[in-house]
Amino acid sequence: MSMGDGVPGLFYLQKMYWAVIGSAIAAGTVINVLNRFLARQRLRDSSLTPSKPKSIFFGTYATLTAVVREASYATLPPLSIRGHTYHFAPLGPLAIILANLIVVLVFCFYELDTADQWKWEDIGYRTGFIAICQLPLIFLLAGRQNLIGILVGMSYERLNWYHRWIARTLWLTATIHMCFWFRDWGRYDYILYELKHYTLATRGFAAWCILTFIVITSAAPIRRFGYEFFVLQHLVTFVGFIAAVWLHAPAEVKVWVWIPIGFLVFDRVARYLCATYANLSIFHRSKNPTHALWANRATFTPLPGNVTRIAIENPGVRWKPGQHVFLTCHSIVPLQSHPFTISSIPEDNSLVMYVRAEKGGTRRFFRYASKHHQVLGGNDTAPAKPARTVFVEGPYGCMRPLQQFDSVILLAGGMGATFTVPCLRDIVARWRTENTQGQSSKLTRLAATKRIRFVWVIKSRTQLSWFENQLQSVLTDVQECQLANPDIIREIEMSIYITCDEKLEPAQSTLCAQASQFPPQPATLPEEKPVEKVSEKATTEEKDNTSVNSSGQSGCRPNGGCCCTASIEDEEDITETKCTCSGHAAPQSTDIKPAPELDTKPALPISRPHDLMILSGRPHARTIIRKVLEKAEGESAVVVCGPRGLSDDVRRSVVSLSDERAVHKGTGAQGIYLHVEQFGW
Template sequence: MSMSGMDMSHMDMGAGVPDLFYLQKMYWVVVGSAIAAATVVNVLNRFLAIQRLRDSTLTPSKPKSLFFSTYATITAIVREISYVTLPPLRLRGRIFHFAPLGPLAIILANLVVVLVFCFYKLDTTDQWKWEAVGYRTGFVALAQLPLIFLLAGRQNIIGFFVGMSYERLNWFHRWIARTLWLTATIHMCFWFRSWGRYNYIVYQLTHDPFAKRGFAAWCILTFIVLSSAAPMRRLSYEIFVLQHLVTFVGFTVAVWLHAPAEVKVWVWISIGFLVFDRVARYAWATYTNLSLFHPKTKSHTLWANRASFTPLPGNITRITIENPGVRWKPGQHVFLTCHSVVPLQSHPFTISSIPEDNKMEFLVRAEKGGTRRFFNYASKFHNILGSGDPAPTKQARTVFLDGPYGRIRPLRQFDSVVLIAGGMGITFALPFLRDIVAKWRSECDGTSPANPVNLAATRRLRFIWVIKSRAQLSWCETQLQSVLADVQACQRAQPDRPREIDLSIYVTCDEKLEQPTQSITTTQHPGTAVVVDGDEKKTNSEDISIHSIDKSSTGGCLPGGGCCCTAAVEDEDEITQHNCTCSGHAPQLPAETQISEKPTEGVKSELEVEDSAAHYLPIVSGRPQPRTIIRKVLERAEGESAVVVCGPTGLSDDVRRSVVYLSDDRAVHKGTGAQGIYLHVEKFGW
């Protein structure tokens, strides 16, 4: 670790041994080549999306040339390998999930390159070469610093070129940092090994300032690596962010003090990337949040964005920003700050609305910390949780937005799209569903521009939402019914153009609703009274939608015992008779999407339902089988399909394994004529 006190520019490592600075440059040749290759793929995918939307044939998502057929074959083979995931490991009641083979292969490749550069042409058994190994590993470690800083930024340069969002690159950031820790540990150990021959370790750490700084940098890096593990991050998001920033600054300072003057440039480059990220973020945030740049918001204050907070069943807060000062795409998220409710905290929330709504909405589950305070604030000003007092006037609060962030290939370029959401995963999946249907509706209404020919090349949509209680339907029931109504309107306007939607809502067991009682799903007007089982209850929401409940159910237990809501539904089409009530008398509607104009009946209420032609939402009790659902979609696909899942890790792993199995089983693009499958797994939670 005393390398900082030496001039390294003319150090001779031995005959045929590469120069230290040469190896640092070669590391970035490898990294740059990988980024360049990913950039080429990203450009091809963008061109492919444009081509499909300009294709006027009935199968725009099907390859039309030898080049793109070959590209699709190569892509399918790479996907099939990269999507493979090892089964979860169960150890002492805990479940450990593994990353897919694709990202793991990239991390392992980087590790191999780093280790080869550390030991290439050096004899580690020769004690006179131990200091040479120490020098080499220190230089290789410094070369990795800029990559770690690049992968950490939200305004991500690498992400711009390769078409990936910062939160996905953040996984690589953590693992490259662990590779840096390994390299630094090897660097330190070989210096200790060399000093240990003379019993010199304690003396160096006590008297040599460069050794002190190097050891301090290693200790801080060790703490960063340990505190960045998933269990530690989930203990408290706010505390993790704060300590990560503090320790990161300390690590950077210690490395700069420890590094030789000749290689301090690597530290300066890293700091430059950090400064760029911060300046870009603050500049964009200034534009997003100042009303000066957004005259259409009609804000009479300095700040452009004001939000209202509404509590929903299941400890959910709906945050709504009317006419926000930023545009976004489905699947993106922003960091939201509201100092008047949760001071000095910024939380990432997925945008659950689409730009056509002219409002930005978030559905936020109250966990702990800031999200719990949001819910408490919303409940205080709406009084729907047991208080009979009239609700006070809704108070909007100034909020600050950072974003939007998030990248995914446009789903409207695919022939068939399967969207699977678990619980709060609906906030990610629903905007994609609504966006594609909105494009369909624009084409049907004749409001789409002449070019491109198609606003959406998608012909079929399959939507699955897995929830624990019917009460959760109130989160987005209105939007789902609107989607079904829009598709029906398109089918009437253009019956010769294939546009199909198949929607299912799976209700799993909820112990709070296991007793058979009459239930209704409602979203009501403020201050209205609804009669349920003879009791008048005050309500405080906004729209009305009442569903009748089938009372002919035979109960919530399967003939062989057990709850029907925990049973796996192998095939929805085979459900004919049994109705499950253990999740609140959820009606068993036909499995295929029904766009019914039958008015609801069977529930007496003092409210009048304005739309008597309400669309039923198909509900199935039990757990879905992703493999069966996806297979049925792929069998009818006439072009590349997309599968998107957002939910608990178990559901995501199940979907990923299903896609790999079906891709291999169908021999996608390997001579069978079957079309490719694009998979996007959105991580659920932090």
């Protein structure tokens, strides 16, 4: 359709828009391929610094990467209004969304005069054509089997954030399209007449109303209010929107409706095929020879803190650390599927998930586990119920392999350890395998990592019981590797911070604030002497002193403040424990059978490198990261999973340290890769 001399045609602009989108995807694909090649090269490098660039090309690439990272990782400070804190997305994703918005607006108004009333109809046509050509991108970003994600190396849950903002850009374009038609009709007071008698206008207005409803109900507060309801209404309204757009669009542009429908069909077919393979035992006879039809059966175990441990022995899926699956158990929670992080590693031959009971399906899981399973640590001798049939979809999730980095820093808050613990165990398992097999006959190493720093911030000492055995096993494995190969650097440092942080685990009452009537307890850090020389009586007393009661008020100050909320600037400056607060125990709901608390080990001497260091207070992320980076001889990785406050703090620390080290100025300092794990923004 021609709009005059020098004015691009409507179909040409649609092609130009997808040329821009295709170029961006192609650039992301090239970067993804290059990063994969770099990871392979590092594992094949036999030098002492495999994670350090050794050529002009990769040195230049590292410098450019550092510049982009500093800009994209940065985030605006959170905004507090009337007690509510609002967090902002990093500048990198915001820049991509802003760039897309600018491209769309330029294409909408290029060479058209908005002040000329005779051009309003042309603008209406132009914006309509630009709006409808955005539909395929929205559907591409929405699928779990995501083609864009495969190309650029991003998981679907991260792309879903872009899906929502591209949809909002589509709504803005459709609104401009409608307003200019209304403006054109309004000159003759013809708007209501057109909506009543012009079928094309009626269908278009209906499509805009449905899209407006979708955009409003996709806001974060509404999604969190009832996610199951949101998913159901989202699917229903989406069908209505597509039908209305198809009826409204002219025949020559209906292809832009059929393309997203094709993407949706591909996503569903691919998901159903993968789920069929993962859940039918006919494909996994060697793993589950006794199962008649379904391959995956799970046991449900209650843990302290209203947490359910779900374990699937010999699952029909293969996964990597940091991935998650969608779990369905119709016999307990019918017609619901929930995403849960995989907290085990493939070497365990068991797919384990830790699920906190909050509401809906997760609450039912814990209620079933508490009622029908022997409670962990309890004296109930009743036989456990048989495993239940479950269905898994996935795994999903993607990040750069951590074993390629010189140093890895893992920070978690509360349930965020379900993500970082398997990452930690995977690297140590690679160290152990290398130590067992040796390097003489291997062309590639299993891990280039030399140092690991693990930090876990928890609210209650009872939470430590979830992973205490795994963490102690990791320390033992690292010590064995160091003894077997003292010439190879294998260092690990762990810290457990216990803090009364309501954001880590929502409490039903502020227990520390109610503790003014309780006197503070004395410090209980044992003297710095070998553990084997400590008498059994002394060990028992220490354990009793550091155990947590149901209200967890042992470490609270008389004035009502909680001493474990203090920030610890530097762990090396701590010579004694000034606070014994263990954080209050996890709140137990009145309608859920609580699991009994477990006794936990006392805080061990800080000077012993292979002990699990337990501290009362809040970590100082910048100091922790800086100390590791000072020893790094190659690119480092920082992984954080937890509350938004912790994630933002780590982001700012990484950006500040990268700028301080002047990686982008050619100082020779190595870069920092940051991965923030959270389900959407």
